[in-house]
Amino acid sequence: MTAISRRLALIVGGLALAAPGLALALPAIGKPAPAFKALDEAGRVRSLSDFTGKTVVLEWTSSDCPYSHKHYDSGTMQALQAKAVKDGVVWLTVSSSAPRNEGYFTAKTARAWRVKVGSHATAILLDSAGVVGRAYGARTTPHMFIVDRAGRVAYMGGIDDRPYQDPESLKGAKPYVANALADLKAGRPVADPVSAPYGCAVRYAAA
Amino acid sequence: MRFLTGLVLALMMALPAAAQPSPSQVSGAPARHVTTELVAERQAIAPGETIQVALRQRIQPHWHTYWRNSGDSGQPTEIKWTLPAGWQAGPFTWAPPRKIPVGPLMNYGYEGDVLLPMTLTAPASAKVGDKVTLAAKVQLLVCADVCVPEDSDLALTLPVTATSAPVDPKWGPAIQTALAAAPKPVGLVAVFQPRPAGVALAVTGAALKGADLAGAYFFPFDSTVIDHAKPQAIERGPDGLTLTLAAGYAFQGGKAPGGLAGVLSLGGKAYEIAATPGAPPAGASGLGPPPAAQGASGGEGASGGKGAGAADLGLAAAALFAFLGGLILNLMPCVFPILAMKAASLVGHGEDHGEARRQGVAFGVGSVLTFLALAGGLIALKAAGSAIGWGFQLQSPPVVAILALLMLAVALNLSGLFEVGTSLQGAGSGLASRGGSAGAFFTGALAVVVAAPCTAPFMGPALGWALTQTTAAALTVFLFLGLGFAAPFVLVAFAPALLSRLPKPGAWMELFRKALAFPMYGAAAWLAWVLAQQAGADDLAKLFAAAVVVALAGWLAGLAQRRAALGGKPIVLTGAAGILAAVAVAAVVWPQNKAAELPTEAYSPARLAELRAEGRPVFVNYTAAWCVSCQVNDKVALSTPAVAQAFARHKVVYLKADWTKRDATIAAELASHGRAGVPLYLVYGTGGGEAAILPSILTPDIVLKALKAADQGASKP
Numbered sequence: 046m047t048a049i050s051r052r053l054a055l056i057v058g059g060l061a062l063a064a065p066g067l068a069l070a071l072p073a074i075g076k077p078a079p080a081f082k083a084l085d086e087a088g089r090v091r092s093l094s095d096f097t098g099k100t101v102v103l104e105w106t107s108s109d110c111p112y113s114h115k116h117y118d119s120g121t122m123q124a125l126q127a128k129a130v131k132d133g134v135v136w137l138t139v140s141s142s143a144p145r146n147e148g149y150f151t152a153k154t155a156r157a158w159r160v161k162v163g164s165h166a167t168a169i170l171l172d173s174a175g176v177v178g179r180a181y182g183a184r185t186t187p188h189m190f191i192v193d194r195a196g197r198v199a200y201m202g203g204i205d206d207r208p209y210q211d212p213e214s215l216k217g218a219k220p221y222v223a224n225a226l227a228d229l230k231a232g233r234p235v236a237d238p239v240s241a242p243y244g245c246a247v248r249y250a251a252a
Numbered sequence: 253m254r255f256l257t258g259l260v261l262a263l264m265m266a267l268p269a270a271a272q273p274s275p276s277q278v279s280g281a282p283a284r285h286v287t288t289e290l291v292a293e294r295q296a297i298a299p300g301e302t303i304q305v306a307l308r309q310r311i312q313p314h315w316h317t318y319w320r321n322s323g324d325s326g327q328p329t330e331i332k333w334t335l336p337a338g339w340q341a342g343p344f345t346w347a348p349p350r351k352i353p354v355g356p357l358m359n360y361g362y363e364g365d366v367l368l369p370m371t372l373t374a375p376a377s378a379k380v381g382d383k384v385t386l387a388a389k390v391q392l393l394v395c396a397d398v399c400v401p402e403d404s405d406l407a408l409t410l411p412v413t414a415t416s417a418p419v420d421p422k423w424g425p426a427i428q429t430a431l432a433a434a435p436k437p438v439g440l441v442a443v444f445q446p447r448p449a450g451v452a453l454a455v456t457g458a459a460l461k462g463a464d465l466a467g468a469y470f471f472p473f474d475s476t477v478i479d480h481a482k483p484q485a486i487e488r489g490p491d492g493l494t495l496t497l498a499a500g501y502a503f504q505g506g507k508a509p510g511g512l513a514g515v516l517s518l519g520g521k522a523y524e525i526a527a528t529p530g531a532p533p534a535g536a537s538g539l540g541p542p543p544a545a546q547g548a549s550g551g552e553g554a555s556g557g558k559g560a561g562a563a564d565l566g567l568a569a570a571a572l573f574a575f576l577g578g579l580i581l582n583l584m585p586c587v588f589p590i591l592a593m594k595a596a597s598l599v600g601h602g603e604d605h606g607e608a609r610r611q612g613v614a615f616g617v618g619s620v621l622t623f624l625a626l627a628g629g630l631i632a633l634k635a636a637g638s639a640i641g642w643g644f645q646l647q648s649p650p651v652v653a654i655l656a657l658l659m660l661a662v663a664l665n666l667s668g669l670f671e672v673g674t675s676l677q678g679a680g681s682g683l684a685s686r687g688g689s690a691g692a693f694f695t696g697a698l699a700v701v702v703a704a705p706c707t708a709p710f711m712g713p714a715l716g717w718a719l720t721q722t723t724a725a726a727l728t729v730f731l732f733l734g735l736g737f738a739a740p741f742v743l744v745a746f747a748p749a750l751l752s753r754l755p756k757p758g759a760w761m762e763l764f765r766k767a768l769a770f771p772m773y774g775a776a777a778w779l780a781w782v783l784a785q786q787a788g789a790d791d792l793a794k795l796f797a798a799a800v801v802v803a804l805a806g807w808l809a810g811l812a813q814r815r816a817a818l819g820g821k822p823i824v825l826t827g828a829a830g831i832l833a834a835v836a837v838a839a840v841v842w843p844q845n846k847a848a849e850l851p852t853e854a855y856s857p858a859r860l861a862e863l864r865a866e867g868r869p870v871f872v873n874y875t876a877a878w879c880v881s882c883q884v885n886d887k888v889a890l891s892t893p894a895v896a897q898a899f900a901r902h903k904v905v906y907l908k909a910d911w912t913k914r915d916a917t918i919a920a921e922l923a924s925h926g927r928a929g930v931p932l933y934l935v936y937g938t939g940g941g942e943a944a945i946l947p948s949i950l951t952p953d954i955v956l957k958a959l960k961a962a963d964q965g966a967s968k969p
Contacts, residue, residue, distance in 0.1 A: 069356045071479055074504050076788045098913065111393070111401045147398045184324040184357055195910065202501065208327060210401045211391060232854045239501045241475045245399045246325035249355040 069182040072201060074238045078192040079180035083139075085168035086155035091137065098194055100229055101135045102222070104166070104204075105178065105247060107148025107186040108140075108158050111210040112244035116187060117162045119212050122204075126165035129226055138166040141178030143250030148186065149173060175249040185244035189222050193229055200225040202240030285312045285394040290386075290408040292372070293427045296417035297410050300376040304427050305408060306369040307331055307344070307390060309362065315396045316361040319349035321473055321514070323359035323480045326399070329368070329392040336384060338375025344368040345434045348515060348522035349471055358480035359395075360471055367430040378412045385409045435515040435522040440492070442527035444512045448649070450485075451478065451499050454532030455516055455525055456492030465493050466542040467519025476502040477509055488542055491535030540631075567725055571732040578736020611692035612745020616738035618696025623734030624727060626700070631723055649787040653795050653840035656779035657802050661833075663772035664803060666765050670810030696738065789877075791840075798836035805832035855909035857917065860936075867938050869904045869962035874922060874932040876911040881948060882931040889950035898956050902963035904935075939965030 072079060078101075082092040093101065104122075106113045116122035126136050140155065142148035150158070155169045172178055181190055181201075191200035205218035225235045286309050293304040309317055309329070318326040333341045347368060349360040372386070386408045393401050411417075419425075440457035453470055468486050472478050482498030502509040512527040664670065776799075784792045805828075812825035853859065855872060863870050873890070875882040889895060899906060911918045911930050922932055925945065933946035935958045946958055 069479075069481065070785060071498075071501075073788070079785075109398065111399060179356065195912070209330075209391070210327060210393065232856050232859060234851075234853065239476070239504050241501065242324075243327070243475075244325055245395070246354040246357045246359065248397070249357075251355070 069179055069184070071182050072190070072198045074198050074201070076198060077196055078190070078198045081177040081180055083170040083172050083177050084152070085170055086150070086152050086159060087168070088152060089168070091168055091170060093192065093196070096135045096192075097196060099133060099135050100129075100194055100199075100226070101137060101192040102129055102226070103177075103181065103183075103190040103192070104136065104138045105183040105186050105188040106138050106140060107142055107245055107248070108150070108154075109147040110186045110245035113148075113186045115210050115212050115215065116204060119215055121215060122187075123163050123165055125204075125220075125223055128223075130165050130167060132226070132230055134226060136166045137168055137170050138164060139170040139172050139177055139183070141172040141175045141183060142248040143173055143175065146248035146250075147245070148248060173250065175247075178247055178249060183242075183247050185242045186247060187244055188242040188247070191222065191225050191229065191235075199229060199235050200238050201242075203242050203244075206240065208241065208243030284402055285315045285396075285400060286310065286317060286392060286402055288390050288392070288402075288404050288406060290388060290406045291367075291423040291427070292408060292410060292420060293369075293424045294417045295411075295420050296413040297372070297374045297378070298413055298416050299374055299378040299380065301416060302371050302373040304369050304431065305341075305372045306367045306423070306427050306430065307388075307406075309366045309368070309392070311363055311366070311394065313363075315394050316352050316359070316363045317366070317392050317394050318359065318361040319471070320344070320346050321360055321471065321475045322393075323352075323361070323475065324357035325354070326359050326361065326395060327393040329390065331370075332389045332391075334387040334389070336386075338377055339384070339386065340371075340373040341386075341388075342371035342373075344370050345431060347430060347433060348435055348517055351469065353481070354395075356481060360480070367426060369427050369430050369434070374412065380412050380414045382412045383409055384412060433522075435517075435524045437524045437526070440516070440523055440525050441533075442512070442516075442525040443530035443532055444527040445529065445531055446499060446503055446508050447496075450482075450496040451503065451512070452494055452532055453497055453512060453527055454489075454492065454494045454536035455527070456489070456533055456536050459521075459523060460492040460518075461490075463518055463521070464542070465518060467517070468493055468495060468542070469517045470495050470497060470514055470525075471517060472512060472514035474502070474509070474513070476500050477512055486541050487537045488539040489534070489536040490539065491533070494532055494537040567728060570725070570729055574729045574732035575736035575739075578733040579739060581733075581737045582740050608745045610689050612742040614689035614692035615696040615745070616735075616742045618693035619700045619738045620696075620731065620734035622697040622700035623730050623737070627727055627730035631726060649783055649791055650841040652779050652783045652786065653791070653798070654837060656776050656783065656795060657798060657836060657840065659772050659776035659779060660799055660802055661806060663769045663776060664806040666769035666772060668762075668766060668810075669803075669806045671813055696741075700734070700737065795840055798839045801832050801836040801839075805829045805836065808832065852906045852908040855907040855918070857921070860907060863905050863907075864936055864940065867940075869902060869938050869959070870907060870934075870936040871899070871904050871959070871962075872907045872909060872932075872934040872936070872943070874909045874911060874918060874927075874930045874934075876930050878912065879930045885931060885933075885948075885950040889952050889955050892952050895952050895955050895959075898959045902959045904959050904962060935959070935962045937962040937965050 070079065078093060080093050082090060085091050113122075129136050140148055140150040142150070150169065150171050150173070152171060155171060158164075159166070159169060170177060177183075181188075183190075187204050189200065189202065189204050190198065193199040200222065202221060204222050205215075205220050207214040207218040219237075221237055221240050224237065228235045288310075289308050291306050291308050293306075297303050307329070311317055318328045320328050322328055329344075331341075331344070335341060345368065347362065347366055349362065352359040352361050352363070374384075378384070388406050388408070390404050390406055391401070392403075393399055438457065438459045440455050440459060442453065442455045444451055444453045446452075465486055465488050469484055470478070477497075478500045479498035480500075485496040487494040487496070508529060510529070514525065516523050516525050780792060780795055780799075783795055808825050808829035812822035812829060815822040815825065852873075855874075860870060860872065873882075875886070877883075898904075909915075909918045909921065911922075922928065922930070925932060925934070925943075931948055933948075933950065934943035935946060936943045944958060944961070946954055
């Protein structure tokens with residue numbers, strides 16, 4: 046679609062539409078994390094405010110993405126989830142894939158995937174409309190965000206510093222998320238609060 | 253449009269993968285989306301010689317592989333050589349990338365047939381007459397609506413000859429072409445500067461003089477420096493251009509990267525640039541945006557850029573959409589009171605069709621001319637060198653704040669708190685009520701003037717696009733916007749049947765006007781939310797304070813108007829209202845003086861004990877977001893540069909005990925110091941002992957003395 050048609054469609058459509066839904070946000074470190082409400086795989090409504098006072102990890106995933114596979118097939122993701130949850134951290138795995146797209150979850154397929162990979166996540170959020178994803182500017186799977194106990198964005202970016210799908214790349218990777226969680230647990234400021242996210246593009250529904 | 257894209261994608265997905273033509277498909281082997289091979293510029297290599305070889309990718313239609321910065325997702329293609337001792341291969345010479353949008357994301361990569369050249373050097377000891385096989389493992393990610401990693405083990409076999417071998421007739425010229433097209437530094441000078449509207453990247457140099465800049469686009473090497481999916485506004489200058497880029501992660505928290513390196517693509521040509529921090533030179537801007545490119549897809553990619561393949565809608569379609577947009581403007585609540593006023597006058601002429609027609613035409617001419625005048629003004633402003641495009645204005649927090657205040661003022665006006673400034677209303681409605689064609693003309697003009705601010709949030713992007721086109725094209729778009737806006741009214745004037753059906757004016761109009769205030773309050777609330785996303789809680793608080801002042805100013809203005817209506821001269825009231833409104837606007841626009849950010853740590857009794865055991869001086873700030881005096885102390889004392897320097901000089905650790913939310917530990921600490929609440933400031937000296945308690949109202953001087961004393965050992969200053 047050309048720039049012209051998209052822009053001009055705005056003249057007609059933009060009057061009625063809520064403009065902020067069109068673009069991806071760019072959250073800011075130290076600022077309040079965008080609030081959200083979404084259904085999880087068990088049919089419960091989950092919102093960020095449910096977890097006030099707790100550290101919350103948001104992990105964007107796609108069950109069909111080679112990069113998410115790298116972390117799940119090797120078990121590193123599940124290990125990180127297990128450790129975090131044990132420390133009282135809330136771990137929310139989010140799928141923002143639109144229906145008929147790579148990694149789209151229904152409650153049923155999400156439950157099956159959860160069992161299959163042995164996820165330790167607190168919940169899997171079904172965000173096929175992309176509302177949560179757009180609010181956080183989630184770009185890739187995986188794309189990781191950590192919200193601190195005060196509800197502020199404490200980390201955003203990659204799960205580590207190796208933007209490759211080759212499982213060999215896990216060796217010697219700098220585990221940004223694990224480090225950030227350790228920093229938060231110890232009451233230290235997060236040493237590397239921002240890194241480049243990497244992976245497959247989040248398959249958003251057309252806006 | 254998106255719907256069409258979605259439909260096409262859905263259709264593509266519905267096709268079984270096997271049905272897609274795959275050049276590499278060998279019976280039995282899995283279908284691949286990219287065929288890779290290694291090719292060489294020459295038929296052989298001599299000992300000690302360096303030749304060019306290349307990785308060739310033939311990518312299936314609709315699929316893409318990635319550039320060195322893959323953009324928002326994806327992974328650059330990699331090659332790992334396994335070479336005999338002494339042989340060396342260089343890195344890829346990357347071909348100019350193209351933009352590949354994926355939903356709201358942006359990727360940089362390649363489609364079709366692409367050559368990535370690299371150097372290959374034979375050792376001087378290579379044995380003439382040998383045939384060497386050079387192996388390489390290629391790892392790449394190829395994506396369409398799904399991503400597939402495709403690895404391949406490739407080999408290149410080259411004879412070693414005594415002298416330089418002839419050029420390979422097939423690959424020699426192709427590799428030379430690829431090398432010639434690859435972006436190179438050509439002495440362009442580039443600087444960048446973070447600004448509120450985005451990062452200004454100014455590039456100047458001989459190569460840009462007189463060049464067609466309509467397709468200019470910056471592809472950064474680093475994936476964290478810009479928000480790839482955001483448009484890059486182009487401003488031309490006599491010596492080059494300035495691009496306004498949306499800042500990426502690397503600019504978080506007020507930091508800026510040390511450099512901005514990448515490829516500046518001009519559609520057909522691409523240059524390598526490395527920008528350093530600095531102020532853009534005067535020659536990089538001032539000539540406005542480039543005229544419309546031949547085919548608006550110029551910016552879609554360096555290698556011909558056919559974009560998403562959709563047909564260019566062109567100016568005619570732009571005009572059509574503008575007309576529809578103008579029609580919809582009639583539904584804006586801001587316009588309604590004025591239209592209602594005019595409708596009343598039309599109803600009055602219900603019997604006199606000739607007069608109604610004359611008024612209809614005059615109204616149309618008035619609104620169209622006003623639209624053109626507004627457009628002319630904006631174009632002139634841009635030509636005068638305002639670096640920021642209209643479309644970017646909503647990205648600027650002060651503009652959003654002002655619009656929020658404006659929406660609030662309009663809403664208060666609709667609610668009846670005050671009337672639109674007596675002078676303006678006098679001019680507008682005075683002329684408008686004059687009756688006849690002149691009155692209708694000015695009503696049209698007034699309706700546009702009043703509608704313009706209301707439409708800004710919604711029309712901003714579209715008008716922004718119009719302003720990046722040639723002056724003639726921009727004026728055409730505005731012309732049709734005006735025609736669309738005037739159309740319903742003119743139509744009513746020319747159709748007596750419709751005219752007689754208009755509701756009779758009366759008290760319901762006042763009621764309706766008051767009801768219309770609520771969408772405007774809603775618009776103000778929405779803009780406040782936008783501001784909160786952009787600038788955070790501090791700026792939101794400032795906006796709310798300004799909103800209260802605006803409401804107060806509106807009330808005073810209303811009071812003044814009522815006194816004036818009774819024959820009084822309420823100069824003081826009018827003046828006070830004006831000053832308050834100006835103060836409110838100034839408050840949200842005034843740049844916050846950069847508070848010195850003090851590095852703080854979260855307080856915990858354990859951390860305090862640890863620091864004291866180390867003999868470090870410690871400052872503990874018991875604070876809360878809702879505590880006003882805490883915030884005042886923060887601003888006037890703790891965040892001043894002198895205090896920040898003192899913290900650093902005396903190596904005082906700043907612990908922040910945040911009591912914004914209930915916290916039993918902090919409450920107990922407060923109680924142990926005889927306090928029931930915040931603020932409480934404690935300073936522990938290097939010498940141990942009890943903490944010094946600072947007064948609840950801080951000045952920089954008090955803090956400076958306390959920090960100095962703490963460093964010298966004493967807790968008590």
